[in-house]
Amino acid sequence: MRSISPATLASFGILAVFLLAWEYLPTALDVPKFIIPTLSDCLIEAKRMWMQEGLLGHTLSTALYTVLGFVIGSAMGAAIGYLLGMSVFWEKVLSPYILALQIAPKVAFAPLFIMWFGYNSIPKLLVTVLIVFFPVLVNVLQAMRTVDRDLVNLARAYSLSRWGIFMKVEMPSTLPNLMAGLRIASTLAVIGVTVGELVGGNTGLGFLISYGGGQANAAMVFISIVLLTVIGFLLYSILVRVEDRVLHYLPKAEH
DSSP states (O other): OOOOOHHHHHHHHHHHHHHHHHHHHHHHTTOOTTTSOOHHHHHHHHHHIIIIIOHHHHHHHHHHHHHHHHHHHHHHHHHHHHHHHTOHHHHHHHHHHHHHHHHSOGGGHHHHHHHHHOSSHHHHHHHHHHHHHHHHHHHHHHHHHTSOHHHHHHHHHTTOOHHHHIIIIIHHHHHHHHHHHHHHHHHHHHHHHHHHHHHHOSSSHHHHHHHHHHTTOHHHHHHHHHHHHHHHHHHHHHHHHHHHHHTTTSOOOOO
C-alpha cells in the first residue's frame, strides 16, 4: 500500500484548517450570514438549490460550455499559431490585427455578442473561445519562432516535405509550449463562461451568482464559486495528466 506523501498531508491539513475557520470564525466574529455564511449554512443552501433551483443542471451547463469553449478556442489558437509560424510573411501581415484583438478586453465583447445573438448560450461560448484562443496562439507562435533551424535544415537535406518537417521537427519541438498554453487556457475557460453567464445568461453557475447576489443570498454565491473552481480544477488536472503522457520523454526535476 502506497503511503501518503508529506506534501499531500500538508495540503489536506491546510484544507481542514480553512474549513474549520470558515465554519466557526464568522459566528465568532459576529459576521452576518448575508455577508459570510458559514460552511454549514452553505451546505444547507446547496441542498435547497439541488432540490429547488436545479443546481445539477446549472453545473452541467457551465461544465459543458467550459469544455466546448476550451476545445474550440484551443484548436483555433493552435491551428492559427502553427500556420503563422510556418509563414513569416503572413505573420507580419496579420500580427497587428491579432495584437489589437488580444489587447481589447475580452469581457467587453459579451454585451455585444448578446445584442447580436440574444440571451442564449452562444454569447458565453463565443466569449470563452475568445479568451482561450490567445494564450494558445501566443505560446505556439513563440515556440515556432524558436525551433532549432539546424534541425529544419537537416530535414530539408533529407528531402522531407513541408508537412514532413512540421510533423517530424516543428510539432515535437513545440509540444511543451502548446501544453503550457492549454493549461493556462483551461483556467481562463471558466472565466469566459462565467462572464457570459453573468452578463446575459439564464442558465449556469454564473447566472446563479448574479441571481444570488440580487437576492442577497451569499451562500448561493459561495456555492456557485466553489463549483466553478471545481470545474476549472478538474479540467486543469486532466490536462496535467495528458501532458505527463504526451511529454513523458522530457526529464523531470528531482526535489
